[in-house]
Amino acid sequence: MLMKKRTRINVLLAEQPIGETVVVKGWVKSFRNNQFISLNDGSCFDSLQIVVDRDDVEEKILKQITPGAALGVKGKLIESRGKGQSVEIDAEDVIVYGPANPETYPLQPKKHSKEFLREIAHLRFRTNTFGAIFRIRHAISYAIHQFFNEQKFYYLHTPIITASDAEGAGEMFRVTTLDLDNTPKTEDGKIDFKKDFFERETHLTVSGQLEAELGALALGQVYTFGPTFRAENSNTSRHLAEFWMVEPEVAFADLEENMDLAEKMLKYIITYTLVNCSQDLQFLNDQLEKEESQKPKNERSAMSLLDRLQFCVDYDFARITYTEAIDILKKSKPNKKKKFNYIIEEWGADLQSEHERYLVEKHFKKPVILYDYPKNIKAFYMKVNEDGKTVRAMDILFPGIGEIIGGSQREENIDILLDRMKEMNIPEEELYWYLDIRKYGSCPHSGYGLGFERMVQFVTGMGNIRDVIPFPRTPGNAAF
RNA sequence: GCCUCAGUAGCUCAGCUGGUUAGAGCGGCGGACUGUUAAUCCGUAGGUCAUAGGUUCGAGCCCUAUCUGAGGCGCCA
Structure with missing residues (x-):
C-alpha cells in the first residue's frame, strides 16, 4: 500500500x-x-x-x-x-x-528524569519536554539571524581551526594529524609541528571575536554564530566543552551602543519565542510550576517562566558600573553578616557568582548590565578608560544563569594596546594580523559574545545546560 | 580541579537501631475491554542492593577505595 x-x-x-x-x-x-x-x-x-x-x-x-x-x-x-x-x-x-x-x-508513557534521558540523548527527542526544547532552540537560532539581518549586519563565518594561541579565553583543544605514537621531533627534542598538517600548531577556536573585528572594520557590522570549544575541566550546569556563541562586532560603536544592541537583541529573541513558541513554552511553564510546587516555599521562584520572559521584555535592564556594584555589595546584608563565601572588602575584587546572583536576584530583581570593570581582571583587548584603572567592559547577568553576555569596547589605539599586551604577556608576533587593523584605519568599535545555550536555558527554564543542546560535550562525555 | 550529596527491578522510589525469604507504583509479558486522554481492570515474571575490599555471629544499611550521576565553587559564554 x-x-x-x-x-x-x-x-x-x-x-x-x-x-x-x-x-x-x-x-x-x-x-x-x-x-x-x-x-x-x-x-x-x-x-x-x-x-x-x-x-x-x-x-x-x-x-x-x-x-x-x-x-x-x-x-x-x-x-x-x-x-x-x-x-x-x-x-x-x-x-x-x-x-x-x-x-x-x-x-x-510516564515522566522520566532528565538525567535518565540524558543517558539516552539519541532518543530523548521523542519526549514532550525535549521536543519542546529543540523546537524552541531552533526558533531562538532563527530569531537571532532575523534580528541581525533586520539590523543590517552581515553573517561572517570565522574559522573553527585557529593557529593563534593567544586569545586567552581558556584551554584549547589541539588539532593535529600527527601520529601520536610516533611524533616527529625537532633537534632539541620538541614536537616538530612543521611536519603537521598546517605546518604549525593548531587548535579549535575559543572565540571568533578577533576575526570578527577584522570583518567589522570593513563591512561595518558583522556577527558570527558558530561552535566554540573550551577544553576547561568545568563541571557545572552552565558550561559545555562544545557550545555555540553569537558574536556581533560593530565599527564606530562605543560601549553604550554595544549595551543598547545587546539589550535590544535579547528582548527581540524573547519576544520572538513568546509569539512563535507559545504552546511549547506553555508546556514547559506548566511543568516547571509542578516542580516548583514540590519545593519548600522559600525556595520557589517568585515568577513563572512565562512571567519571567514577559518581565524581561517589558522592563529596562539595570545598568550600573562595577564601582557602584561594589558599593551595593559592601552595604548588603549578606556581606555585613558574612554570609558570602567571599566577603567584598575593597574595590578591585573579582565578583563571584554569589555576588552576581545577589545583584540580579535580590537587589535589582531583573537583568543587570555591569560595566567599567577594573582593567586587571579583564582581557587585553578592552578599551582603557580615561581613569587608567577601568576598561570599557560589560557583562549582562540573567537570573538563574549568571553571565549570558560578555562584551566590551575594543582598544583601538595601537600604542595602548601594545602596552596592555606586554603587561599581560600576550605575544605580539602571533597577533600581527589583529594589530594591523589598528595600524590602518583604526576606529572605535565594540562587540560582545552571547552564550547561545545559556539563552536557550533562560527561555526554556532548564536548570542544566546539557538539556538544551542535542548532544552535550562535557569532560568525559562524547559518546554520541 | 575542589567541596557536598546520591547510586536498591527497565523507570521513579520505599526499605526502621545492622537481624529470617528485598517492597510499591509505572513499564514488560498473558488476558479482558469500541469513546480512551500518562486509559482502566484481572493475572504474572522480573534483583550480583554501582564495583572491589573490609568490620561483624550476621551488611542493602557501618568503614575504605574506585566508578557513575546530581548540586555548589573555580574557569567563562
Whole structure:
C-alpha cells in the first residue's frame, strides 16, 4: 500500500479540513483501549488522535502499535467525539514503518528524569519536554539571524581551526594529524609541528571575536554564530566543552551602543519565542510550576517562566558600573553578616557568582548590565578608560544563569594596546594580523559574545545546560 | 580541579537501631475491554542492593577505595 502526500500534524490542527481524507506519519505516543493512537510527528507539541476499528485492522498490525513505533495512517479527518481534542482521524489504513520492541524501548508513557534521558540523548527527542526544547532552540537560532539581518549586519563565518594561541579565553583543544605514537621531533627534542598538517600548531577556536573585528572594520557590522570549544575541566550546569556563541562586532560603536544592541537583541529573541513558541513554552511553564510546587516555599521562584520572559521584555535592564556594584555589595546584608563565601572588602575584587546572583536576584530583581570593570581582571583587548584603572567592559547577568553576555569596547589605539599586551604577556608576533587593523584605519568599535545555550536555558527554564543542546560535550562525555 | 550529596527491578522510589525469604507504583509479558486522554481492570515474571575490599555471629544499611550521576565553587559564554 502506498501512502504519499503526508500532511504535517501542525498543518492539520491549524487548518482542520474536516471531511477530507489525509495521510499522516509519525511516532506512537500511546495506544489506549486498543482503539486510540496518540500520534506525534514532531511538527508541533500536540499529537493527533487516530481512531482505529480493531475489526478492520489485522491483529498483526494492531500488536505492533506500541509506544515509539513509526506509523503511516490514511483516513478521514473528523470532529472528535471525545473531549480532549477537537479533531481526530478515522483510520482506514495503517502501515507500520518501524516497530519499537516494547521490551527494550526505554521511553514509557510516564515522566522520566532528565538525567535518565540524558543517558539516552539519541532518543530523548521523542519526549514532550525535549521536543519542546529543540523546537524552541531552533526558533531562538532563527530569531537571532532575523534580528541581525533586520539590523543590517552581515553573517561572517570565522574559522573553527585557529593557529593563534593567544586569545586567552581558556584551554584549547589541539588539532593535529600527527601520529601520536610516533611524533616527529625537532633537534632539541620538541614536537616538530612543521611536519603537521598546517605546518604549525593548531587548535579549535575559543572565540571568533578577533576575526570578527577584522570583518567589522570593513563591512561595518558583522556577527558570527558558530561552535566554540573550551577544553576547561568545568563541571557545572552552565558550561559545555562544545557550545555555540553569537558574536556581533560593530565599527564606530562605543560601549553604550554595544549595551543598547545587546539589550535590544535579547528582548527581540524573547519576544520572538513568546509569539512563535507559545504552546511549547506553555508546556514547559506548566511543568516547571509542578516542580516548583514540590519545593519548600522559600525556595520557589517568585515568577513563572512565562512571567519571567514577559518581565524581561517589558522592563529596562539595570545598568550600573562595577564601582557602584561594589558599593551595593559592601552595604548588603549578606556581606555585613558574612554570609558570602567571599566577603567584598575593597574595590578591585573579582565578583563571584554569589555576588552576581545577589545583584540580579535580590537587589535589582531583573537583568543587570555591569560595566567599567577594573582593567586587571579583564582581557587585553578592552578599551582603557580615561581613569587608567577601568576598561570599557560589560557583562549582562540573567537570573538563574549568571553571565549570558560578555562584551566590551575594543582598544583601538595601537600604542595602548601594545602596552596592555606586554603587561599581560600576550605575544605580539602571533597577533600581527589583529594589530594591523589598528595600524590602518583604526576606529572605535565594540562587540560582545552571547552564550547561545545559556539563552536557550533562560527561555526554556532548564536548570542544566546539557538539556538544551542535542548532544552535550562535557569532560568525559562524547559518546554520541 | 575542589567541596557536598546520591547510586536498591527497565523507570521513579520505599526499605526502621545492622537481624529470617528485598517492597510499591509505572513499564514488560498473558488476558479482558469500541469513546480512551500518562486509559482502566484481572493475572504474572522480573534483583550480583554501582564495583572491589573490609568490620561483624550476621551488611542493602557501618568503614575504605574506585566508578557513575546530581548540586555548589573555580574557569567563562
